[in-house]
Amino acid sequence: MVITREKPALLGGSKVFPEPLPRYISTGFQETEAAIQVLKSGILSDYIGAAGLYFMGGKQVRALEEQWANYFNVRHALSVNSATSGLHAAVIAAGVSFGDEVIVPPQTMSATATAVVMANGTPVFVDHEEASCCIDPEAVEGAISTRTKAIIAVNLFGGPAQLVRLRELADRHGLILIEDNAQAPGGQHHGRWLGTIGHLGVFSLNCHKTIQCGEGGIVVTNDDRLARRVALVRNHGENAIEAENWYEDADIVGYNYRLTELQGAIAQVQFQRLEELTQPRLKIAEALDQGLSEFKALRTAKVGSGDRHVYYTYPIWIYPQQAGLSRDRFVEALQAEGCPVSGRYVRPLYRLPLFQKLQQEGKTIVSHPTGVCPIAEKTYNETLLSTTLIQIPGGIDLVDRFTAAVAKVLAHAEELSQGKDE
Numbered sequence: 475m476v477i478t479r480e481k482p483a484l485l486g487g488s489k490v491f492p493e494p495l496p497r498y499i500s501t502g503f504q505e506t507e508a509a510i511q512v513l514k515s516g517i518l519s520d521y522i523g524a525a526g527l528y529f530m531g532g533k534q535v536r537a538l539e540e541q542w543a544n545y546f547n548v549r550h551a552l553s554v555n556s557a558t559s560g561l562h563a564a565v566i567a568a569g570v571s572f573g574d575e576v577i578v579p580p581q582t583m584s585a586t587a588t589a590v591v592m593a594n595g596t597p598v599f600v601d602h603e604e605a606s607c608c609i610d611p612e613a614v615e616g617a618i619s620t621r622t623k624a625i626i627a628v629n630l631f632g633g634p635a636q637l638v639r640l641r642e643l644a645d646r647h648g649l650i651l652i653e654d655n656a657q658a659p660g661g662q663h664h665g666r667w668l669g670t671i672g673h674l675g676v677f678s679l680n681c682h683k684t685i686q687c688g689e690g691g692i693v694v695t696n697d698d699r700l701a702r703r704v705a706l707v708r709n710h711g712e713n714a715i716e717a718e719n720w721y722e723d724a725d726i727v728g729y730n731y732r733l734t735e736l737q738g739a740i741a742q743v744q745f746q747r748l749e750e751l752t753q754p755r756l757k758i759a760e761a762l763d764q765g766l767s768e769f770k771a772l773r774t775a776k777v778g779s780g781d782r783h784v785y786y787t788y789p790i791w792i793y794p795q796q797a798g799l800s801r802d803r804f805v806e807a808l809q810a811e812g813c814p815v816s817g818r819y820v821r822p823l824y825r826l827p828l829f830q831k832l833q834q835e836g837k838t839i840v841s842h843p844t845g846v847c848p849i850a851e852k853t854y855n856e857t858l859l860s861t862t863l864i865q866i867p868g869g870i871d872l873v874d875r876f877t878a879a880v881a882k883v884l885a886h887a888e889e890l891s892q893g894k895d896e
């Protein structure tokens with residue numbers, strides 16, 4: 475590649491991507507039409523917070539749920555107004571209350587762990603596996619105590635956690651496995667849909683995800699009782715307990731976690747387009763896998779047989795020693811080239827002031843002798859970066875330039891490192 479002889483943009487050379495890259499927009503004509511139909515009907519939401527037909531919402535949200543349940547072959551799909559609400563409802567459905575422990579991974583969107591706090595539970599952080607950044611089943615097993623009620627596994631970046639192992643572990647210990655599948659609709663593990671291997675699976679429909687309706691979420695389960703509990707959390711359940719004779723679920727405080735008809739209609743169209751919107755990501759990911767495989771200092775996601783990664787984002791790991799360049803400097807140099815990359819996914823959550831404070835009060839636990847999760851720390855501080863190239867319209871035509879930018883930066887690792895404390 476000739477480009478490797480050119481000067482990196484960070485050292486004054488010209489950028490590989492001088493033009494601004496387009497933003498991912500998943501909606502179009504069909505979504506607009508669907509929304510207009512609902513607007514014309516005047517029924518923008520159709521819930522009533524009491525027992526009866528409208529306890530489960532209106533036409534659009536029910537149609538969305540039916541579509542979702544059929545596609546993923548589950549007994550129940552319940553729409554909610556966000557995955558955060560869905561996680562909260564799932565944790566409550568699992569029976570978590572004061573002092574109950576829920577095992578969670580440290581590197582994920584904060585809602586995975588705040589959902590536990592919202593239900594008055596204690597998040598117990600355990601380390602993730604280096605290869606996938608998903609929760610480590612062995613660490614989970616080591617953290618199970620008499621107070622453990624549930625495990626939340628996150629299918630991070632669109633790839634599966636070790637769900638079959640985790641489900642087996644959960645069943646053996648009488649725990650509920652919740653999948654935070656916000657990032658991986660349509661992904662698979664051992665040939666099974668992500669979100670359906672745990673007792674409960676939570677999807678997101680927020681504007682950053684592959685499919686969206688602005689804000690929204692779906693909770694799926696094959697368990698009738700868990701489904702009912704989620705429905706009670708979603709819609710002021712306290713008003714429905716007597717009429718329905720559901721006294722065993724009288725512990726539930728209901729919220730308003732209802733999705734509107736407008737969003738339900740948009741989400742139906744988006745859901746029909748899930749494969750169409752996923753395919754370009756997979757093609758770009760495949761091209762990136764190939765393009766980046768020539769760099770020994772980099773590693774990309776390994777997808778097991780029977781597994782399907784759907785690339786919410788495309789993770790890349792750097793071995794700084796081999797590269798002769800720190801992750802942060804590598805990212806800085808790629809960004810200077812105009813590459814859509816970012817270093818550091820989220821900070822291990824136990825470092826957030828909220829969880830630090832809760833830890834002091836004994837309401838959050840980090841289950842590792844060192845008091846931190848070493849692999850999550852290393853991932854965050856030294857090795858992980860990611861690119862959103864997989865979601866950029868026409869991204870497939872940008873892959874060669876992306877790998878050329880990587881080649882250029884790595885070829886100048888020494889100069890780029892100079893004068894920098896590594």
Ligand SMILES: *Cc1c(COP(=O)(O)O)cnc(C)c1O
Nearest residue numbers: 556557558583585656678679680
């Ligand atoms: C996006 C996301 C959430 C939260 O989704 P919302 O619908 O915005 O509430 C939760 N967990 C993970 C892993 C996410 O990526």
